Amino acid sequence: MTVTIKKCSREDLQILQTISIETFSDTFKDQNSPENMKAYLDKAFNAKQLEKELSNISSEFYFIFVNEEIAGYLKVNMNDAQSEKMGDESLEIERIYIRNKFQGKGLGKNLFDKAMEIAIKQNKRMIWLGVWEKNAKAIAFYKKLGFVQKGAHSFYMGDEEQTDFIMTKTWPASTPVRIHEQ
Numbered sequence: 001m002t003v004t005i006k007k008c009s010r011e012d013l014q015i016l017q018t019i020s021i022e023t024f025s026d027t028f029k030d031q032n033s034p035e036n037m038k039a040y041l042d043k044a045f046n047a048k049q050l051e052k053e054l055s056n057i058s059s060e061f062y063f064i065f066v067n068e069e070i071a072g073y074l075k076v077n078m079n080d081a082q083s084e085k086m087g088d089e090s091l092e093i094e095r096i097y098i099r100n101k102f103q104g105k106g107l108g109k110n111l112f113d114k115a116m117e118i119a120i121k122q123n124k125r126m127i128w129l130g131v132w133e134k135n136a137k138a139i140a141f142y143k144k145l146g147f148v149q150k151g152a153h154s155f156y157m158g159d160e161e162q163t164d165f166i167m168t169k170t171w172p173a174s175t176p177v178r179i180h181e182q
């Protein structure tokens, strides 16, 4: 299995939209109403919105490939692009999604390593994220990676207010950068 991680550009908009909708739907459709799912998908993943996010210099998207196939993606935010005011020394993992058939093969960990690499290179001191309190699988994954829960914030799925746990991870100043192929 050949795994590569590549930064997305604006030319990737359409495929990013397809993968974003597929993975979000697969993850949350069983625990949310079709109306709320549709409202969120339309708002978060319409082409105009994704184009805006791809053009933001403080956000970066990465695809992870297995051989030639896209297996998932990562979105990180820095500075003002972060969804909470966490400061310039923090990096937010806003989205980390592995397509169903590729889960459990270490790919989520590879994307997390990529986020760590970006954070360390940019002299950040913390990675943080929001995860739905009912997403037990993702919470277990983050705990395994050393994240700890530090609070909560609200998240709107359509008209339903939900609670996201805020989880953070910090590291010693001397942590070496692990280089991935681009």
Ligand SMILES: CC(C)(COP(=O)(O)OP(=O)(O)OC[C@H]1O[C@@H](n2cnc3c(N)ncnc32)[C@H](O)[C@@H]1OP(=O)(O)O)[C@@H](O)C(=O)NCCC(=O)NCCS
Residues within 6 Å of the ligand: 027, 096, 097, 098, 099, 102, 103, 104, 105, 106, 107, 108, 109, 110, 130, 131, 132, 135, 136, 137, 138, 140, 141, 144, 145
């Ligand atoms: C959560 C997710 C990103 C994890 O990616 P993955 O590729 O399946 O996980 P990995 O194979 O890289 O696992 C990395 C480590 O976490 C552990 N882990 C992964 N899922 C776990 C779970 N449900 N429970 C306990 N540990 C878990 C693995 O055992 C592995 O540990 P190891 O290195 O000691 O073997 C992926 O399952 C996913 O995309 N889920 C749906 C989308 C989602 O919920 N995203 C997060 C939104 S906030």
